Amino acid sequence: MYHLFYQNNDPITAKGLTQQKGDRFLVQNPPALTLTQPQLDKIYSLNYERDQHPYYEKQGSVKALETIRFSIPTHRGCYGECNFCAIAVHEGRTVASRSQTSILSEAQAITKHPKFKGIINDLGGPTANMYAIECAKKLHNGACVDNRCLFPEICPVLKIDHTNQLDLLTKIRQIPGIKKVFVGSGIRYDMVLADKQSGLAYLKEIVAHHTSGQLKVAPEHADPYVLKMMGKPTVGSLLKFKKMFEKLTYEAGKDQYLTYYLIAAYPGSSDREMKQLKEFVTNKLRLTPEQVQIFTPTPSTYASVMYYTEQDPFTGETIFVEKNITQKVAQKEMIAKPTANSANKVENVRTSNPSRGYANKTRPQRSSR
Ligand code: SF4
Structure with missing residues (x-):
């Protein structure tokens, strides 16, 4: 049943599914089409408050806001398809990227914000270095049903090129009023290594200008x-x-x-x-x-x-x-x-909420994120 569910999650190829339970039917509609770049740019051009809703102010400040208030999402979606992560289902396996102009305009707008102190905490997405890298075949025909883009090996059809990201990073850190731009989202190291043309230059840029003391990677096991x-x-x-x-x-x-x-x-x-x-x-x-x-x-x-x-x-x-x-x-x-002590830890595990997300990501919970 799960295979059927998963295989019908691509907006281009998905069929609607129904499951009968007694005299009622559970219906899964096909997902909405992936947003085009102009649609995505339009959403991010809206004049967001970058603040918690005043309704909640009397309950105190929202700590998580500090890491996202001045973060810029560059794209949505992820084709990493780690088996423990739901992003491929709720954001899709197709990466939709904003234009460079849209991202730079947002960065410029942020510099005018009264609370901005010059630091952009994260320029990224579900996986930071998937920005502007997508399979042409997938964009036209939908994601492959039987193959994954990065596992067990990187698919030869996926052309990995970090040039656009490199260009974006170089430009954004030169905007007047911006002291630092960090890449706080995780980086797929296998993609960096696979990019023989600009992978090294990309990592050099990240190391020299965009790491806030530690760079996060997610091997998850060995x-x-x-x-x-x-x-x-x-x-x-x-x-x-x-x-x-x-x-x-x-x-x-x-x-x-x-x-x-x-x-x-x-x-x-x-x-x-x-x-x-x-x-x-x-x-x-x-x-x-x-x-x-x-x-x-x-x-x-x-x-x-x-x-x-x-x-x-x-x-x-x-x-x-x-x-x-x-x-x-x-x-x-x-x-x-x-x-x-261990007793506390057992208690913490029992009471933790496994579905608690962070920002727009449904990755496994990390205490520091
Ligand atoms: S052809 Fe390769 S990169 Fe493209 S969708 Fe299929 S598995 Fe992914």
């Missing part, structure tokens, strides 16, 4: 089996990227580093796979990670199908799924920096 269950690239590309980042950082004379997002207790991950991850972070990344999240099943994802059925939805094979809360916490503690 064990090949769990990575396959996640639909994520292998660690080989992560290590290559790390080397490049560190070399460029050294050359730029900066003190900055990579932050790694990791998931514990993902379907398919037992103590054995977490030991493998521990070995990887200790010996290859040489750190004790802070950004480790216990997996929570997000609606409309393959990972949730895995969690509830305890089967690989692509092969039907039985998979191990950790469902015991104490064991989930134990998986996290195998690799994460110790924080509060």
Whole structure:
């Protein structure tokens, strides 16, 4: 059922679906067409308040607003299709990008805002470096039903070129009144490496001008089996990227580093796979990670199908799924920096709301985002 649902989520090819339940029908309409660039530009040209609604003011300030008030979305959609993430379903697998003019105008308008202090916290989207990179075939015929754009390898039809992003970054940081523009959204390192023409120049620009001390990357795990269950690239590309980042950082004379997002207790991950991850972070990344999240099943994802059925939805094979809360916490503690006491952590996991999003993203919850 989930395959059918997922395959009917592309606005060009989707058919409406109905499911009978007793004497009633559940109807899933095909998604709306992806917004064109002029439509997207029009939306972002509106005169937003960049503030919380006055109604909520008496309840205090909204802390999350500080990171998004002066952030600029460059695009919508994501073709990463990580199995734990619902963005491909609710924003679509087709990346719709704003024009450079629209983004630069918004940046200029922000400089006039009375609360603006010169810092744009994030210039990005669901995946920062997908801006202005999309498959021509998908735009005309819809996303492939049986293939993914980035997994298990990057599809040769997808032409990855960061030139437009490079150009945008160079121009936006030169706008009078702007001191810094950070790229706070995650970067797909496999895409940077695949771009033989401008990948290195793009990363050089990010390292030299757009990193706020730490650049976020999301390997999520290191064990090949769990990575396959996640639909994520292998660690080989992560290590290559790390080397490049560190070399460029050294050359730029900066003190900055990579932050790694990791998931514990993902379907398919037992103590054995977490030991493998521990070995990887200790010996290859040489750190004790802070950004480790216990997996929570997000609606409309393959990972949730895995969690509830305890089967690989692509092969039907039985998979191990950790469902015991104490064991989930134990998986996290195998690799994460110790924080509060364990009892509190178990309590936190029980009371956390798995569907709580951040901005327009339904990625797994990160405490720092
Ligand atoms: S041809 Fe390749 S890049 Fe294009 S939609 Fe299909 S899988 Fe994605």
